[in-house]
Amino acid sequence: MKNGLTWLTMALLTTAAAASACGGEKTTPQGGAGSAGGEPALVVADQAEWDSLAAQGKTSFDAACGTCHPGGEADLGPKLKGHLETTADMTRQIREGSGRMKPIGTDKLPEDHMKGLLVYLASIQAVSDVKGP
Ligand code: HEC
Numbered sequence: 532m533k534n535g536l537t538w539l540t541m542a543l544l545t546t547a548a549a550a551s552a553c554g555g556e557k558t559t560p561q562g563g564a565g566s567a568g569g570e571p572a573l574v575v576a577d578q579a580e581w582d583s584l585a586a587q588g589k590t591s592f593d594a595a596c597g598t599c600h601p602g603g604e605a606d607l608g609p610k611l612k613g614h615l616e617t618t619a620d621m622t623r624q625i626r627e628g629s630g631r632m633k634p635i636g637t638d639k640l641p642e643d644h645m646k647g648l649l650v651y652l653a654s655i656q657a658v659s660d661v662k663g664p
Contacts, residue, residue, distance in 0.1 A: 571662040572618040573649055578664040581650060588651025591644040595635055603655040608632055611652070615659040618649055 575581045592603075599608035608631075616624075622645070628634040640648065653661035 569617075569660055572660045573646065574662045575650060576664055581663050584647040584650040585654050587644065587647035588649070588654075591640060591648045592651050595640045595648075599632070603652075603657060611657040612655045614657045616657065617660050618658050621649070621652065621658050 575584060596608075596611075599606055600611050603612040604610055624632070625635050625640065649658055649661050650663070652658045653663065
């Protein structure tokens with residue numbers, strides 16, 4: 532009984548380790564911003580869902596980004612409106628930062644707020660590969 536459990540624990544740990552090693556290996560395509568013909572990274576087909584995500588995203592944006600990019604305009608940071616970045620580049624910029632923009636972690640912007648934020652960013656043409664209704 533005891534041995535059986537130990538074996539099971541080992542097997543589970545091994546599986547978990549293999550899975551996390553796999554998940555950590557992120558390959559981000561180097562596609563340029565707005566590259567034509569690319570698959571959309573996010574599709575929201577329903578208008579009501581889009582509107583609600585965009586509203587959530589605006590709240591997240593105002594809280595996490597608004598001080599430096601108010602309403603997507605330039606202030607401390609550059610203008611984001613019309614920027615048409617890929618969501619991959621946008622997500623990297625948010626999580627890793629650059630220059631005087633510090634990385635924004637999940638404490639300020641939880642992972643489950645990211646979808647709404649990307650929809651809001653699409654509504655101001657800051658990201659290119661989010662498809663609305
Ligand atoms: C403390 C101020 C600050 C906050 C908060 C901030 N940014 Fe920035 N952001 C900057 C600065 C400064 C730059 C220019 C960075 C550089 O020179 O490399 C920048 C650059 C960017 C860029 C790259 C623009 C380009 O021209 O390449 C994007 C995209 C961006 N920010 C998005 C965001 C988003 C989305 C948020 C919120 C989740 C955010 N930023 C929050 C200050 C900020």
